[in-house]
Amino acid sequence: MSQPEKLTTTVSTKGQVILPKAIRQHRDWAAGTRLTVEETPDGVLLRRAPAFTPTRSEDVFGMLPFNGKPKTLEEMDEAILAEARRHHDRD
Numbered sequence: 001m002s003q004p005e006k007l008t009t010t011v012s013t014k015g016q017v018i019l020p021k022a023i024r025q026h027r028d029w030a031a032g033t034r035l036t037v038e039e040t041p042d043g044v045l046l047r048r049a050p051a052f053t054p055t056r057s058e059d060v061f062g063m064l065p066f067n068g069k070p071k072t073l074e075e076m077d078e079a080i081l082a083e084a085r086r087h088h089d090r091d
Contacts, residue, residue, distance in 0.1 A: 019046075 007020045034049035
């Protein structure tokens with residue numbers, strides 16, 4: 001699809017639109033690909049929908065309850081290293 005070509009499709013009675021094969025292949029949009037639809041001044045814009053909805057840290061911070069003394073960064077680093085060693089040693 002190096003040259004922009006005019007392609008035509010039809011809206012079905014159910015409001016469905018078939019995207020031409022050349023566009024689906026160029027965009028790597030297989031059956032089941034989720035798309036976002038945005039109305040713009042020039043028409044309608046289709047984009048691949050993100051796999052996950054955006055989240056902010058303040059939306060999820062503190063979601064898991066923890067009872068106990070807070071861990072220091074050094075303690076967290078030590079625990080990560082210990083787990084990495086444990087995982088490596090079993091292979």
